[in-house]
Amino acid sequence: MSTTAFLFEAIKAHLRARSQTYADLASGLGVSEGTVKRIFSRRRCSTEQLDAICEHLQLELSDLVRTLPRTHRLLERLTWKQEEEVTGDPKLFVVAVCALHLLRLEEMLQYYDMSEAECVSKLLRLERIGFLELHPGNRYRLLVARTFRWIPGGPIAQLAKREMVDFFDHSFDAPGELLQVLNVRISDASRVSLLSRLQQAVEAYNEQHVADAGLPLAQRHPVSVWLAVRSWEPRLFKALRRPMHAPRGDAAPR
Numbered sequence: 001m002s003t004t005a006f007l008f009e010a011i012k013a014h015l016r017a018r019s020q021t022y023a024d025l026a027s028g029l030g031v032s033e034g035t036v037k038r039i040f041s042r043r044r045c046s047t048e049q050l051d052a053i054c055e056h057l058q059l060e061l062s063d064l065v066r067t068l069p070r071t072h073r074l075l076e077r078l079t080w081k082q083e084e085e086v087t088g089d090p091k092l093f094v095v096a097v098c099a100l101h102l103l104r105l106e107e108m109l110q111y112y113d114m115s116e117a118e119c120v121s122k123l124l125r126l127e128r129i130g131f132l133e134l135h136p137g138n139r140y141r142l143l144v145a146r147t148f149r150w151i152p153g154g155p156i157a158q159l160a161k162r163e164m165v166d167f168f169d170h171s172f173d174a175p176g177e178l179l180q181v182l183n184v185r186i187s188d189a190s191r192v193s194l195l196s197r198l199q200q201a202v203e204a205y206n207e208q209h210v211a212d213a214g215l216p217l218a219q220r221h222p223v224s225v226w227l228a229v230r231s232w233e234p235r236l237f238k239a240l241r242r243p244m245h246a247p248r249g250d251a252a253p254r
Helices: 003-017 022-029 033-042 047-056 061-065 080-087 090-100 105-111 116-129 155-162 164-168 188-214 235-239
Strands: 132-135 139-142
Touching: 003 022, 003 033, 003 188, 022 033, 022 047, 047 061, 080 090, 080 116, 080 155, 090 105, 090 116, 090 139, 105 116, 116 132, 155 164
Parallel strands: none
Antiparallel strands: 132 139
């Protein structure tokens, strides 16, 4: 996808985040809905129109630009040693997560107990790792790919597992929350197909995360989504299996 295409997709994402239509944008710009539709279908507009769109959406142009792809390869995963460095320093880990959440430095300081000098030093460490690049005014740009993942079984994944008890110690009954365990029997082909749909859902959350980045922090609430898919049977069930039906690799129950 070209840079221009990414720019207009980013604008559409911000429109969706605000539940606005082309008609709403047209009204805000003082033009016809047909004009707006032509702008998006042709993916072309004047600098003045782009400024007007950003003003209508209450965005800085930089909010759109930081969603654009970079020409050099982005970071898809830290090394084991880098993950150990991040988890070994709680404030560094907090700043890294805040950066992934697209919080500005002043917002990090508003929510977390650290000085500006400390926060900047953590951002500089993340820059040395290649996680982000720091700009004048303590602004930064992430250097991680949309497919960025922690190492499976790595230091950060282990930290997440230790937090699972606290995560699940919750009623999950508020709007926008869900806890559902589904046990089914399906073919290998179906497992692959359904997993692809889950990955699309993850991508949708990531896109909305970027689209909502221009909203005030008070309107952006932390949401965690845990998706875990594996072939699994509770130990209670496995213990009751007859020997001839014991799973491969498992010892028969005594």
